[in-house]
Amino acid sequence: xxxxxxxxxxxxxxxxxxxxxxxxxxxxxxxxxxxxxxxxxxxxxxxxxxxxxxxxxxxxxxxxxxxxxxxxxxxxxxxxxxxxxxxxxxxxxxxxxxxxxxxxxxxxxxxxxxxxxxxxxxxxxxxxxxxxxxxxxxxxxxxxxxxxxxxxxxxxxxxxxxxxxxxxxxxxxxxxxxxxxxxxxxxxx
Amino acid sequence: xxxxxxxxxxxxxxxxxxxxxxxxxxxxxxxxxxxxxxxxxxxxxxxxxxxxxxxxxxxxxxxxxxxxxxxxxxxxxxxxxxxxxxxxxxxxxxxxxxxxxxxxxxxxxxxxxxxxxxxxxxxxxxxxxxxxxxxxxxxxxxxxxxxxxxxxxxxxxxxxxxxxxxxxxxxxxxxxxxxxxxxxxxxxxxxxxxx
Numbered sequence: 001x002x003x004x005x006x007x008x009x010x011x012x013x014x015x016x017x018x019x020x021x022x023x024x025x026x027x028x029x030x031x032x033x034x035x036x037x038x039x040x041x042x043x044x045x046x047x048x049x050x051x052x053x054x055x056x057x058x059x060x061x062x063x064x065x066x067x068x069x070x071x072x073x074x075x076x077x078x079x080x081x082x083x084x085x086x087x088x089x090x091x092x093x094x095x096x097x098x099x100x101x102x103x104x105x106x107x108x109x110x111x112x113x114x115x116x117x118x119x120x121x122x123x124x125x126x127x128x129x130x131x132x133x134x135x136x137x138x139x140x141x142x143x144x145x146x147x148x149x150x151x152x153x154x155x156x157x158x159x160x161x162x163x164x165x166x167x168x169x170x171x172x173x174x175x176x177x178x179x180x181x182x183x184x185x186x187x188x189x
Numbered sequence: 190x191x192x193x194x195x196x197x198x199x200x201x202x203x204x205x206x207x208x209x210x211x212x213x214x215x216x217x218x219x220x221x222x223x224x225x226x227x228x229x230x231x232x233x234x235x236x237x238x239x240x241x242x243x244x245x246x247x248x249x250x251x252x253x254x255x256x257x258x259x260x261x262x263x264x265x266x267x268x269x270x271x272x273x274x275x276x277x278x279x280x281x282x283x284x285x286x287x288x289x290x291x292x293x294x295x296x297x298x299x300x301x302x303x304x305x306x307x308x309x310x311x312x313x314x315x316x317x318x319x320x321x322x323x324x325x326x327x328x329x330x331x332x333x334x335x336x337x338x339x340x341x342x343x344x345x346x347x348x349x350x351x352x353x354x355x356x357x358x359x360x361x362x363x364x365x366x367x368x369x370x371x372x373x374x375x376x377x378x379x380x381x382x383x384x
Contacts, residue, residue, distance in 0.1 A: 022279070025305075042282065046305025050275040053267075054306075057279020057287070060265065061239070081268040085276070089265065169310040173282060182284025185236065186313045186368040 001133040002155040005098055006162075009035045009070070011138045012096055012150075016068050019094070020179065022055040023070035024048065026105030027161055028098055032070060034162030039179040042172055043165045049079030052086050052095055059091035062180060066092045066143065073099035074111040080120070086147050087125030093147045095121070100154040108156065121149035224356055225250035225384045228317075229260045231360035232288060237315075239280040241265045241273040242290030247319035250384045251290055270295030274302045278312050288315040293322070293333050293377075296340065303373055304344065311371035315363045320350070320379040337377065347374035351382040 005027075013021075013036050020040045023029040029043035042058075044051055055069035076097050086093060097117060103109045114120045118129035127145035132138045132152055141150065167175070177184060228251060232240075240262050244252045255264035267273035270291045277287040291299070296318060307314055321327075322334015333340075341348040347366035351359045359376060367374035378384055 044306065046309070047275065047302045050271070050278075050302055050306060053272045053275025054279035054282065056265075057239075057241075057276040057281070058283040059279075060263070060276075061280045061283035061285045079272065082272050082275070085265065085267055085272060173310050173312065176282055177284060180283055185281065185284055185286045186311075186371060 002100070002153045003133070003135065003138075004159065005100070005154045005157055006031050006035050006159055007135060008098065008138065008152050008154060011135050012068070012070070015139055015141055015143075016066070016094065019066045019068045020058060020062070020176075021068045021070060022051050022058065024051040024072055024075040026072070026075075027157065028070050028072050028075075029165060030162035031157075032162075033165060037166075039175040042176045043167075045165055045169065048075050049082070051075060052079070052082050052093075055093055055095075056082075056086050056089055056091055058180070059093045060089060063092065065180075066094065066146070068094045068096060071095060071097045072104075073097060073101060073113045073117075074103045076117070077111055077113045080114070083121055083124035083126070087121075087127075089147070090127075091147055094143050095126070095147060095149045097149065097151050098154050099151060100156050102156060104157060117151045118149060224353055224382070225254045226260075227356045228351075228360055228384060229254055229262060231357040232315075232364070233261045235286070235361065235364055237262065237286040237288055237364070239263050239265075239277065239285050239287040240290060241267045241277045241287070242317075243267055243270050243273055243292065243295055245290075245292035245319040245321070247292070247321065247378055247380060247383045248290050248317065251317070255290075270298045271302045274299045274307070274314065274316075277314055278302070278306055281312050281314060282310075288317060290317045292319045293337050294330065296333070296337070300344075303346075307373050308344070313367040313371045314373045315360075315367045315376060316373050317376045317378060320377045323379040324381075326380070341375050346372055349374070349376050351376055351378045351384075353382040356382075 022042045052069045055067045059067040121129035129149035280287040322330030363376040
C-alpha cells in the first residue's frame with residue numbers, strides 16, 4: 001500500500017506539532033510548505049542528502065527538543081553514510097523517509113535504493129525503524145526510542161506540486177533562529 | 190602540478206625551517222607541540238563550541254585533542270566531509286558557532302553543500318583544511334594541492350594560510366572573515382604548520 005505524499009506529511013506534522021523540521025530539497029520541501037508552512041520548518045533548497053546531518057546539528061544543539069528530518073528515497077540513498085553518524089549521536093531525531101521509488105523532482109527517474117531501509121537503519125544503530133503504510137498507524141507513532149527512522153511508501157504524486165519555497169534562504173535562517181529562540185551567532189562572534 | 194624544481198625548493202624550505210629535523214628538543218618542535226591547543230582555545234574563546242570533521246595527518250593533533258573531550262568543544266566524527274559540513278551547519282543554524290576540519294582532498298565532496306547551503310543561506314562556517322600537496326607529498330595530493338587556492342578563489346571565499354607563529358591570530362582572522370562575509374572561510378594548514 002502506498003500513501004499520498006501530502007496526506008502522509010500532514011499526518012507527520014500533526015504527530016510532530018511541537019517539533020522543529022528540516023526537509024530535503026525538491027518536492028518534499030515544497031509539499032511540506034504547501035501542507036502547512038510554519039516557522040519551525042527549515043527547507044533545504046539544495047544540498048541534497050543533507051537533511052539528516054543538518055537536523056542532527058540542530059538536535060545536538062537543542063537536546064531538549066525533538067527534531068524531524070524529512071527525506072526522500074533518492075536523497076537518503078545519496079547519503080546512506082550519514083546513518084551511523086546520526087545513530088551514534090543518540091540524538092532526539094526522527095528521520096522520515098518518503099519513498100516513491102522515484103526522483104520525482106527531476107522527472108520521475110528511478111532511484112537506487114536499499115531493499116530494506118528500516119533494516120539498514122537498525123544495522124546502522126538507529127534505536128527504532130519501521131515501515132508505515134497506513135495513516136492511522138502513522139498518527140499513532142510516539143517516537144519513544146530515537147534516533148528513529150520512519151519509512152513511508154508513497155504513491156507517485158497526482159496532486160499539484162507545492163509552490164517553490166517562498167522565503168529567501170536568509171529569511172528561512174532568521175525565522176528558524178526565532179523558532180529556536182537563539183540569537184544570530186555571526187553577529188556575536 | 191608542481192615541477193621537480195618546485196618540489197626540490199619546497200623540500201629545501203622545509204629542511205631549512207627545521208620542521209623536518211628529527212630532534213624532539215628543537216625549538217620549532219616545542220612550539221608546535223602546543224599548536225593544537227592554541228588553535229582550539231582560539232576558536233573556543235570566541236564562542237566556537239562545536240566541531241565536526243574527517244581526519245588528516247596534518248591535523249592529527251587537533252583531532253586527538255577533540256577526541257579526548259577536554260577541549261570544551263563538542264566534536265562529532267563524520268564519515269565524509271560533506272556530512273561534517275552538514276552537521277556543523279545545522280548546529281550553526283541552531284545558534285551554536287561551529288567549525289569543520291578536513292583534508293583538502295575532502296573539499297571536493299563538500300562543494301555542493303558549501304555552494305547550495307552555506308553560501309546562499311549565509312551560514313558562515315570556518316573550515317580548517319589541511320593543504321596536502323603544497324610541498325613534496327604523495328602523488329594523490331598533487332592536483333588538489335596545486336589547485337587549492339584557485340579552487341577556493343573561484344568560489345570567492347577567504348583563504349588564510351596558518352602561520353604557526355601567530356596561530357591564534359590566524360584563527361581570529363578566519364572567524365572574522367567568515368562572519369563579516371557570511372560565507373565559509375578557509376584556514377589552510379600546510380606541512381610547515383602541522384597541528
